[in-house]
Amino acid sequence: MPSKSDTKKGGKKKKSKLFTIFMILLDIVIIAAAFGAVFYFIFYNNIGGVTEKHYSTVKNIPLLNLALPEAPDPLNPKYMTQREIRDKYIEYRDENEQLRKQLDEAGEREKELQTYKDDYDKLIQEAQTQLQSLKMSGAAITEMEQQLTEQKARLDEAIANSDREAFREYFETIDPDNAALLYEGVVRQQQTDENVKKFAQVYAEMDPSSAAAIFEQLGTSKLDMITETLKAMNKKNSSEIMEAMTPEFAAKVTERLNTLYKGD
Structure with missing residues (x-):
C-alpha cells in the first residue's frame, strides 16, 4: 500500500505534466496568434504586394481569408477564386445570351418598324400626289366653271338677240357629240331662213x-308658211299686206305671228 508521501509526489507529477501541456498549448496559441497577427498585418496592408499575388489563394483558406481586405475590384480575376470566376463566367454567359x-428581337423590331415607316412614307407620297392632283383638278374645274360662265353669258346674249349665228358659234365650242346634233339643226334652220327670205322677197315686191x-x-291650212313669210319681210311690207287682208284672216295671222315672236 503506497504511503501518503508517495501519493503526494504522484499528484504533484501529474499536475506538473498538465501544467507543462497547458503551457505548451498556450505557447502554441500565442505563437499562432502572433503568426496570425503578423499574417493579418502583412495581408491587410498588402506589404510587398503579397496580397495582390496570393489574394485568390488565401481567399479559399478559412480563417486566413479574414485577413484579406476588401478587394478594390471584386470582378478582377486576381481577386476571385476559381469557383467565383466560374460562377461569374456562367452569369456573364447567361447575360450575354439574354x-x-x-x-435579335430589337433587330426584328427595327425591321418591322422600318416596314411601317416605308408604308407610312408611301402613304404620305400617295397623299401628296393625290393632293397635287386635287389641286390641279380644282384649278381645272375653276377654269371650266369660268368657261361655262362665259359661254352661258354668250348663250344668254344670243337668246336675247335671237342671234342664230351666235348660236352656231356657241355650239362649235361645246362637246363634239352634242354639238354635232345641235349644229346640224342650226345649219338647217339657217338654210330654211335663207329660203324663207328669198320666198318672202317675192311677195314683198308684189302689190x-x-x-x-x-x-x-x-x-x-298654210298659216304657218304665211306667217313665216311675213316674219321674214321688213315691217313695212308685212304691215301693208296684212292691211289688205280681211279682218278675220288678218286676226288669225296676227295671232300666229304673236306665237312666233314669243317663241323667238
Whole structure:
C-alpha cells in the first residue's frame, strides 16, 4: 500500500505534466496568434504586394481569408477564386445570351418598324400626289366653271338677240357629240331662213293687195308658211299686206305671228 508521501509526489507529477501541456498549448496559441497577427498585418496592408499575388489563394483558406481586405475590384480575376470566376463566367454567359436574344428581337423590331415607316412614307407620297392632283383638278374645274360662265353669258346674249349665228358659234365650242346634233339643226334652220327670205322677197315686191289675196287663198291650212313669210319681210311690207287682208284672216295671222315672236 503506497504511503501518503508517495501519493503526494504522484499528484504533484501529474499536475506538473498538465501544467507543462497547458503551457505548451498556450505557447502554441500565442505563437499562432502572433503568426496570425503578423499574417493579418502583412495581408491587410498588402506589404510587398503579397496580397495582390496570393489574394485568390488565401481567399479559399478559412480563417486566413479574414485577413484579406476588401478587394478594390471584386470582378478582377486576381481577386476571385476559381469557383467565383466560374460562377461569374456562367452569369456573364447567361447575360450575354439574354442580351443577344434582346438584340435579335430589337433587330426584328427595327425591321418591322422600318416596314411601317416605308408604308407610312408611301402613304404620305400617295397623299401628296393625290393632293397635287386635287389641286390641279380644282384649278381645272375653276377654269371650266369660268368657261361655262362665259359661254352661258354668250348663250344668254344670243337668246336675247335671237342671234342664230351666235348660236352656231356657241355650239362649235361645246362637246363634239352634242354639238354635232345641235349644229346640224342650226345649219338647217339657217338654210330654211335663207329660203324663207328669198320666198318672202317675192311677195314683198308684189302689190300688197295681190299678196294678201294669195295668202287668203292659201287659207288657214298654210298659216304657218304665211306667217313665216311675213316674219321674214321688213315691217313695212308685212304691215301693208296684212292691211289688205280681211279682218278675220288678218286676226288669225296676227295671232300666229304673236306665237312666233314669243317663241323667238
